[in-house]
Amino acid sequence: MKLADDHQDMPVIQRRKSVWELLKDPVFLQFLAIIKTYKWYYAGVIGAQIALTGVALLFAETSRRLFDQVPNIPDRNLLIILSAFSVTTVLQLAFTFLYNWLNSALNESVVFEMRRKILNHLQRLPLSFHESHHSSNSFNIMYSELEIAKNFIVFDVQRLIALPVSFLFVGIYLMSVHPILGAIAISIGPLQLLSNLVHKSKFKQAAEMQSRATRGVFFTIGETLHGVREIKSNQMEPIIDERMADIQTKGVAYNVLLTKLSTIRGIAKEIPGRVGYIAGVGVGAYMMASGSIGPGGLVAFITLLDKVAEPFNVLVDTINNLQRSISGARRLFDVMDMEEENVKDGIALPDGSPSIRYEGVAFRYAEESNAIRGISFEVPAGTSIALVGPSGSGKSTVVKLLHRFYEPQEGTIRLDGIPLKEYSIASLRERMALVSQDIYIFDGTVAENIAAGRPEAAYEDIERAAKLAQAYDFIAALPKGFDSAIGERGIKLSHGQKQRLSIARAILRNASILVMDEPTSALDVDTESSFQKDLGQWASSCTKIIIAHRLSTIRDADYILFIDKGEIIESGTMNQLIEKNGRFRRYWEKQGAFPAATR
Ligand SMILES: Nc1ncnc2c1ncn2[C@@H]1O[C@H](COP(=O)(O)OP(=O)(O)OP(=O)(O)O)[C@@H](O)[C@H]1O
Numbered sequence: 001m002k003l004a005d006d007h008q009d010m011p012v013i014q015r016r017k018s019v020w021e022l023l024k025d026p027v028f029l030q031f032l033a034i035i036k037t038y039k040w041y042y043a044g045v046i047g048a049q050i051a052l053t054g055v056a057l058l059f060a061e062t063s064r065r066l067f068d069q070v071p072n073i074p075d076r077n078l079l080i081i082l083s084a085f086s087v088t089t090v091l092q093l094a095f096t097f098l099y100n101w102l103n104s105a106l107n108e109s110v111v112f113e114m115r116r117k118i119l120n121h122l123q124r125l126p127l128s129f130h131e132s133h134h135s136s137n138s139f140n141i142m143y144s145e146l147e148i149a150k151n152f153i154v155f156d157v158q159r160l161i162a163l164p165v166s167f168l169f170v171g172i173y174l175m176s177v178h179p180i181l182g183a184i185a186i187s188i189g190p191l192q193l194l195s196n197l198v199h200k201s202k203f204k205q206a207a208e209m210q211s212r213a214t215r216g217v218f219f220t221i222g223e224t225l226h227g228v229r230e231i232k233s234n235q236m237e238p239i240i241d242e243r244m245a246d247i248q249t250k251g252v253a254y255n256v257l258l259t260k261l262s263t264i265r266g267i268a269k270e271i272p273g274r275v276g277y278i279a280g281v282g283v284g285a286y287m288m289a290s291g292s293i294g295p296g297g298l299v300a301f302i303t304l305l306d307k308v309a310e311p312f313n314v315l316v317d318t319i320n321n322l323q324r325s326i327s328g329a330r331r332l333f334d335v336m337d338m339e340e341e342n343v344k345d346g347i348a349l350p351d352g353s354p355s356i357r358y359e360g361v362a363f364r365y366a367e368e369s370n371a372i373r374g375i376s377f378e379v380p381a382g383t384s385i386a387l388v389g390p391s392g393s394g395k396s397t398v399v400k401l402l403h404r405f406y407e408p409q410e411g412t413i414r415l416d417g418i419p420l421k422e423y424s425i426a427s428l429r430e431r432m433a434l435v436s437q438d439i440y441i442f443d444g445t446v447a448e449n450i451a452a453g454r455p456e457a458a459y460e461d462i463e464r465a466a467k468l469a470q471a472y473d474f475i476a477a478l479p480k481g482f483d484s485a486i487g488e489r490g491i492k493l494s495h496g497q498k499q500r501l502s503i504a505r506a507i508l509r510n511a512s513i514l515v516m517d518e519p520t521s522a523l524d525v526d527t528e529s530s531f532q533k534d535l536g537q538w539a540s541s542c543t544k545i546i547i548a549h550r551l552s553t554i555r556d557a558d559y560i561l562f563i564d565k566g567e568i569i570e571s572g573t574m575n576q577l578i579e580k581n582g583r584f585r586r587y588w589e590k591q592g593a594f595p596a597a598t599r
Pocket residue numbers: 131132365368371389390391392393394395396397398
C-alpha cells in the first residue's frame with residue numbers, strides 16, 4: 001500500500017498553457033461545441049438576463065415618473081404608474097423563473113455531456129496512462145476539475161455575454177437622465193475592476209493550494225477504499241486518519257485564507273460603489289436644488305446604481321472564478337489533450353489461429369530499465385507456449401505487448417508473419433481473449449458477466465462456456481442461477497469462482513489467440529485438472545500463451561520459455577527442460593515440484 005503524497009503534483013503531464021493558449025486549445029473548442037449543442041438554452045438564459053435588465057429599467061423609469069409628479073399627480077397617471085409597477089413585478093417573477101429553470105437545465109445537461117466526453121476519453125487512453133496514474137486522479141478530474149471547468153463554460157460564458165449588454169442599456173438610460181449622474185454610475189464599475197489586483201498572486205496561490213488539498217482528499221479516499229483489506233490487516237487506520245487530518249488541516253487553512261482574501265477583495269470592490277453612491281446622491285441633491293433634475297431622476301439613479309455597477313461587479317467575480325476555472329480546466333484539458341489509442345487504423349486479423357513470433361523484442365516502462373530484452377520465440381498456429389519464471393521477471397510484459405497495450409522499443413512481433421503494428425488494435429483485441437490475474441466482476445448478473453465481451457451471445461452458449469470453465473455447478477447452486485446478481489451490489493464470489501467466470505468469459509469470446517495469465521492459480525487441484533482436460537477441447541484451435549506459477553498448468557504446453565530478469569534463460573518442451581537439469585528444473589525443485597536431481 002503506497003502512502004506517498006504523489007497526489008500533490010498530479011497530473012504533471014504537459015507544459016502548462018497560458019490562458020490565451022488554453023482558449024485556443026482544440027479541447028476548449030470542443031467544449032465550446034457543447035455550448036453550441038445547447039445554444040437555445042444559452043440564448044434563453046442570456047435573453048432572460050437581458051430581459052431582467054429591461055424590467056429594472058422599466059421599474060426605474062416608472063419610479064422616476066412617479067417621483068417627478070408627486071404630490072400633484074393626476075389620478076389617471078397614478079393608475080398607469082401602478083399598472084406599470086404591477087407589470088414589472090409580474091415580468092420580474094416570470095423572467096426570474098425562466099432564468100432559474102433554463103440555467104438549471106443547462107447546467108445539468110452540460111455537466112452530463114462533459115462527464116460523458118471525459119469518461120469516453122479516459123477509457124480510450126492507452127493503458128500506460130491508467131497504470132501510471134492513480135485512479136483517484138481520474139475521479140478528481142471527473143468531479144472537481146469538471147465542476148470548476150463547468151462554472152466557466154456554463155456561468156461565466158453567459159455572464160460575459162449578457163452583462164455588457166445590460167451595462168450598455170443601463171448606462172445609456174442613466175446618461176439620458178443626466179450625463180453627470182450617468183458618468184458617476186458608469187465610472188464605478190471600472191474602478192471595481194481594480195479590486196482584482198488586490199492580493200492577486202496570493203489569491204491565485206491560495207486557490208491552487210486549496211485545489212491541491214481537494215485532490216489530496218480524493219486521493220486518500222480512493223486509496224483507502226481500494227486497499228481497505230490491507231489497511232485493516234496491517235492496522236493502518238491511524239496512519240490513514242492522520243494523513244487525512246493533515247490534508248484537512250491544510251485544506252481548512254487554505255479555505256479560510258481564500259475566504260479572507262476574497263473578503264478583502266470584496267471590500268475593495270465595494271468601496272467604489274459606496275463612494276459612487278454618496279457622490280451621486282450629493283451631486284443629485286445639489287442638481288435637484290438647482291432644478292436641473294427632478295426628484296425622479298435621483299430616484300432612478302439610486303434604483304439603477306446597482307444595476308449599472310452589476311456587470312463590473314460580476315465581471316470581477318468572473319475574473320476571480322476564471323483564475324480558478326483556468327487552473328482546474330487546465331488540468332482537465334491536459335488529460336483531454338492526451339492522445340487516445342488509435343484502434344481503427346490497420347488491417348484486420350484474418351479468421352483462424354495465427355502463428356506468433358517475437359523477434360528480439362525489448363521494452364521498458366517510461367524511464368525505468370528494460371523490463372524485457374532480446375525476447376525471441378515462435379508459437380506455431382494452434383499450439384501453446386508457457387512462460388515460466390520468478391515474480392517480476394517480465395512474463396506479463398511479454399503478453400501486454402501482444403495486446404498492443406504498449407509498443408516495444410526494439411524488435412518486432414509478428415502474427416502470421418505480418419508485424420503486429422500493421423493490424424488494427426480493434427481487430428487484434430477482438431480476436432484475443434485474456435484470462436488475467438486481476439479479475440474484474442462487473443455489477444450485473446452471472447450471465448451478463450460471462451457475456452461481457454459478447455453481449456449478443458445466446459443463453460445456450462453462455463451455459464456451454466460456463467460448463468467448459470467448470471463454473472456451471474456453482475452457478476446452478478446460486479439462488480437465481482445465471483440470473484443471480486453479482487459484483488458490487490450482488491453476491492460475493494470466491495477468487496476461484498471469479499476465475500472460473502473469467503475463463504467462461506474468455507471461452508465465449510471464441511477467440512483465436514488465448515492469453516492466460518495464471519488462469520488456474522485459485523482453483524483446487526481437481527477443478528484445475530478438469531479445466532486442463534477441457535482446455536484441450538475448447539481451445540484446441542487457439543494459439544495459446546500461458547503464464548503460470550504452477551507446474552500442472554504448463555504440463556500440457558507444447559513449448560516452455562523460462563524467463564528471468566527480462567530474458568529467456570532456457571526454452572524447450574517440458575521433458576527437454578527437465579532433462580537439461582538447468583535453471584528450469586532447479587526452479588521447480590525449489591518449489592518441491594519434483595525431487596532434486598543428482599548432479
Ligand atoms: N506499469 C508498469 N510500470 C512500470 N514498471 C512496471 C509496470 N508493470 C510492470 N513493471 C515492472 O516490469 C518488470 C516485469 O514485470 P511483469 O509484471 O512483466 O513481471 P511478471 O514476471 O509477470 O511478474 P509476476 O509473475 O509477479 O506477475 C518488473 O520489474 C515490474 O516492476
